[in-house]
Amino acid sequence: MANKKIGVAIIGSGSIATHRHAPEYAARPDVRILAFADRVPERAETLARKYDAKAFSHYEEALALKGVDAVSVCTPNALHAPITIAALEAGKHVLCEKPMATSDQEAKAMIAAAQKAGKVLMIGHNQRLAPLHVKAKQLIADGVIGKVLSFRTSFSHPGPESWSIEGATGWFFDKKQAFVGSMGDLGVHKADLIRFLLGEEIVEVAAFVEHLDKPMGDVDDNAVCILKTASGAIGTLTASWTHYPGEDNATYIYGSKGHIRIGADPRFSVMCFLKNGEKQYYEVGALQTNEAGGQSASGVIDAFVESIRTNTPPPISGEEGRRSLAVIIACLKAAETRRYQKVAL
Ligand SMILES: NC(=O)c1ccc[n+]([C@@H]2O[C@H](COP(=O)([O-])OP(=O)(O)OC[C@H]3O[C@@H](n4cnc5c(N)ncnc54)[C@H](O)[C@@H]3O)[C@@H](O)[C@H]2O)c1
Numbered sequence: 562m563a564n565k566k567i568g569v570a571i572i573g574s575g576s577i578a579t580h581r582h583a584p585e586y587a588a589r590p591d592v593r594i595l596a597f598a599d600r601v602p603e604r605a606e607t608l609a610r611k612y613d614a615k616a617f618s619h620y621e622e623a624l625a626l627k628g629v630d631a632v633s634v635c636t637p638n639a640l641h642a643p644i645t646i647a648a649l650e651a652g653k654h655v656l657c658e659k660p661m662a663t664s665d666q667e668a669k670a671m672i673a674a675a676q677k678a679g680k681v682l683m684i685g686h687n688q689r690l691a692p693l694h695v696k697a698k699q700l701i702a703d704g705v706i707g708k709v710l711s712f713r714t715s716f717s718h719p720g721p722e723s724w725s726i727e728g729a730t731g732w733f734f735d736k737k738q739a740f741v742g743s744m745g746d747l748g749v750h751k752a753d754l755i756r757f758l759l760g761e762e763i764v765e766v767a768a769f770v771e772h773l774d775k776p777m778g779d780v781d782d783n784a785v786c787i788l789k790t791a792s793g794a795i796g797t798l799t800a801s802w803t804h805y806p807g808e809d810n811a812t813y814i815y816g817s818k819g820h821i822r823i824g825a826d827p828r829f830s831v832m833c834f835l836k837n838g839e840k841q842y843y844e845v846g847a848l849q850t851n852e853a854g855g856q857s858a859s860g861v862i863d864a865f866v867e868s869i870r871t872n873t874p875p876p877i878s879g880e881e882g883r884r885s886l887a888v889i890i891a892c893l894k895a896a897e898t899r900r901y902q903k904v905a906l
Contacts, residue, residue, distance in 0.1 A: 566593040567869060568628035570653075572620045572644055573635035574599035574608045577658060577685075580851050582633045583608055585862035592866055598623040604726060610634040617865055618874070624651045631681075631869060633862075634658060637732040638740050642667035645682070649674040654681040654863040660749040660889060661882035663740035665905065669884035675879055683865045683875035684882030686753040690735065690860035692845045693830040697757050697823045705833055705841070707818030709759055712796030716747035720775060720782065720802035724851070725754035734778025742780030744770055744889055748800030752892075753877075753885035755788065758823075763888045765789040765903055770784070770896035774803045786892045798892075810848050824848050 568746040569586050571578050574597045586592045598617040599605040609616035617623045624632065624647060630653040648655045655675070661684045662668040675682035688694055701709065710739045720743075722729040732738035739745060756763060760857050768786035775782045789795050799809075811825040819835030824847070826832060833841040849857040861877075868875040887904050895902040 566591055567595055567866060568595045568630045568762055569628065569633065570594075570596040570598065570623040570629045570631075571608070571633045571635060572598045572623060572648075573633075573637075573640075573658075574601075574604040575635065576724050576877055577851065578633065578727070579608065580633040581687075581859055582635055582656075582862060583612055583792040585858050586633075587612055587865075588858070589863070589866055592872065593628075595629055596623040596626050610663075621647070624648055624653065629653060631656070632863070637738040638745060639663055639738050643673055644654065646674045649678045649682065652678060652680065654865070656681075656683045656685060656701075656861070657882070658798045659753070659882065659885075660741070660745045661879070661886050665883065665887060665890060668879070668886055672879040672883060681868050683861075683868060684877050684879060684885075685752065685859075685861050686757075686877045686882065687859040687861045687875055688750050688754045688758045688848070688884065690864065691845075691848050693823055693848060694754060694758065696831050696845045697754045697812075697821055698760070700821060700831070700833060700841075701758060701814060701816075702760065705818070706814060706816030706821050706835070709792070709794045709814055709816045711794060712755060712812065712814045713799075713801040714755055714796065715753050715801075715809045716746075717799055717801035717804035717810075718808040719805045721746060722854075727755065729777055734775065734780055739780055741770075741893065742772070742778070742890065743782050743800040743802045744784040744892060746800070746802070748786070748798060748892070749885055749889050749900050750785050751798050751800065751812070752788075752888035753881070754799070755790075756881075756885060756888075758795065758812070758814065759790055759792075761791045762884065762906065763788045763904055764791050765901055766888065766890035766895050767889045768895040770893055773871050782877040786895075788888070807828050874901050 605616035831843040
């Protein structure tokens with residue numbers, strides 16, 4: 562693998578493939594995109610023409626193509642597990658988009674398949690790699706805000722209909738394909754982010770997960786959850802597809818010595834306000850938008866390729882994806898039963 566280009570197939574040729582995976586692979590001199598697959602042939606063909614690759618309408622054909630070493634799984638959520646497992650069984654490394662799967666059983670099967678194949682399995686939780694979150698994690702670990710006591714985090718925007726290649730009638734709104742709505746699209750990012758920032762597990766949750774406004778679909782468009790961590794910190798997680806217009810992607814962490822605001826100010830994306838009156842402002846860049854695509858790389862594709870190249874574990878493993886998914890599953894159960902739920906790990 563040292564001098565050979567890594568051959569890649571991208572399965573699912575919609576928006577995340579177009580804006581993130583394809584351009585970020587193409588930017589690497591050590592990677593060659595060999596194939597795109599999509600159940601809608603024209604979608605795969607459009608990207609195949611742009612990147613001089615082959616187009617397939619069945620992902621199995623892309624997996625069978627000679628020279629494919631690694632696969633990006635960019636399909637609707639319910640297909641993540643079956644396609645990832647098929648790719649691993651075919652001996653490919655896999656970068657799978659979030660949410661990793663639709664159940665803990667599926668997530669475990671994906672992890673087991675990666676172990677059996679001896680291949681990389683990475684999950685696309687890109688928020689961990691964003692410089693503002695890396696900086697904030699460091700400040701929290703350094704004890705700048707003291708012992709973490711509480712937090713609030715939000716990922717909220719007007720919904721995926723303007724993003725998905727399938728628009729307002731697409732899979733994002735169909736429970737069979739998506740398994741979950743705003744909570745799986747956005748909430749899982751923030752469950753993962755809180756686990757990353759605090760370096761501890763979320764152990765118990767309460768939640769409302771509701772369909773409040775979207776005229777289409779049968780999935781949640783709003784979720785408000787209360788999370789408790791292993792050390793006893795408590796906080797809220799909001800995921801919404803009805804914040805019209807605009808986006809709230811900010812996180813506040815409150816500790817015994819002060820608090821940190823992440824992604825709340827357009828210029829100073831990390832700010833600390835301490836009890837002793839001190840203020841710290843850091844210009845470490847805004848959270849990248851997916852629409853900006855290759856203009857501000859997510860770092861996910863680079864990390865995946867480096868993991869393959871250097872034969873080292875990826876920064877966001879299958880097990881990390883599984884633990885973040887477990888928070889979402891517990892929130893869904895809490896909402897359904899109207900009772901607190903332990904996160905099953
Ligand atoms: N990490 C992030 O920030 C981020 C952002 C957006 C989406 N995502 C994730 O990426 C995945 C794809 O989302 P998207 O926004 O690109 O959706 P999209 O609707 O734009 O595209 C999905 C594509 O998958 C294709 N597809 C469906 N079934 C298929 C099959 N059997 N084989 C091959 N292709 C198939 C569809 O035809 C469509 O072209 C989702 O899991 C989503 O949660 C992640």
